[in-house]
Amino acid sequence: MTVLSFYSQGGGKVAAHSWQSDTRSIGAVSYLAIQVYEYAHHRTFRAVHQRNAALQVFAFGHLPSDHFLRPLPSQPQLAPDGRTLTVDEEAIRVFTELRGKEKQVHLAVKALAGARRNARKKMRAMGVEDAEIDSGRD
Numbered sequence: 001m002t003v004l005s006f007y008s009q010g011g012g013k014v015a016a017h018s019w020q021s022d023t024r025s026i027g028a029v030s031y032l033a034i035q036v037y038e039y040a041h042h043r044t045f046r047a048v049h050q051r052n053a054a055l056q057v058f059a060f061g062h063l064p065s066d067h068f069l070r071p072l073p074s075q076p077q078l079a080p081d082g083r084t085l086t087v088d089e090e091a092i093r094v095f096t097e098l099r100g101k102e103k104q105v106h107l108a109v110k111a112l113a114g115a116r117r118n119a120r121k122k123m124r125a126m127g128v129e130d131a132e133i134d135s136g137r138d
Contacts, residue, residue, distance in 0.1 A: 032068060045076075072094070
């Protein structure tokens with residue numbers, strides 16, 4: 001995945017999510033706008049996923065900050081046509097390790113999201129506004 005931009009919620013109870021130029025903490029980010037690459041082989045990932053091959057379109061998405069695991073250890077190399085992304089040996093090692101622990105990672109992310117949801121409910125029940133809750137994220 002390539003992070004294209006990230007957003008966080010401003011102050012106030014019904015504040016909008018807005019683009020941010022930088023952040024000190026992933027916890028302060030609401031979500032990331034990303035381009036998603038599919039593993040192809042060896043150290044190569046493709047922008048056009050097999051499910052989109054007939055249309056030849058790239059895949060994009062919004063990733064909640066709770067689902068962001070870690071940055072790559074180095075900058076990947078993007079092909080001039082933008083269709084393939086190649087990572088170095090250290091990055092593919094990280095990918096392989098995480099892929100082998102996919103079930104555990106999924107359960108951990110699910111537990112974190114549930115804990116955050118429950119904490120938010122409790123804070124709201126105590127009368128704390130969303131902006132105050134979000135200001136404690138970083």
